[in-house]
Amino acid sequence: MSNSTARNSNMDTTRLNRYGVRYIAREISGSFIHLGVLLISAGKIWWINAWVCIGLVLFYQILNAVVLTKLNPQLLNERGKLVQASTKLFDKVFIAFYIPLTLMISIIAGLDAVRYEWSSMSFGVIVLGVAIFVLACPLGSWAMAVNPHFETTVLIKEDHQVCTSGPYRIVRHPGYAAEIIGAPSYPLILGSWWALALVGALVFLFVVRTALEDRTLQKELRGYKEYANITRYRLIPFVW
DSSP states (O other): OOSOOOOOGGGGTOOOOHHHHHHHHHHHHHHHHHHHHHHHHHTOTTOHHHHHHHHHHHHHHHHHHHHHHHHOHHHHHHHTTOSOTTOOHHHHHHHHHHHHHHHHHHHHHHIIIIISOOOOOOHHHHHHHHHHHHHHHHHHHHHHHHOTTOOSSOOOOTTOOOOOSGGGGTOSOHHHHHHHHHTTHHHHHHTOHHHHHHHHHHHHHHHHHHHHHHHHHHHHSTTHHHHHHHSOOSSSTTTO
């Protein structure tokens, strides 16, 4: 969840529990699943782009887990629970589309860039993908570090307050902004134009999710309407 509560005093005393460990393990195992899908669809085990891409993702996941274990362990614990009873219906639908779509992007990338070579990218474009990935990661980590209720799914809890610190002073959904900025980096690093085309659908999903979550927060989260009057933009400053 990209907008919810402010930092509280419990964050300094909370420790990583089994749910937090489960979340970290789930993220890392998901990356290895995508690596397997990429190599199988490519029909080539030594596809350097795939290894570099997943290597970058794994490095970020481990570094982010270390940072959050220090700064916001409660968030890791909550994200380990994935879909909860109070998760909004539209977010359950989002997950139902998100998971197969990301797998499809990996499949298409392998088929396109290696097995059938439907398209190709220059080395410069691939480097651009790495640069985009590196730039997007700190924004996502920053949002997670300051917001102890950056849940995996959209839900409102009794102790929620509006988070107005860090990147939330710039846009109301910095986590989704980071996802959208970073989404093209994956197919660019892999060198697949066809996979990049599918990323358009992924970006669309996040834009819809942002709109629905923002509407939910304005209805259900105390103080959010006032916050929205101050921080006017959802994802892109001066645009939306």
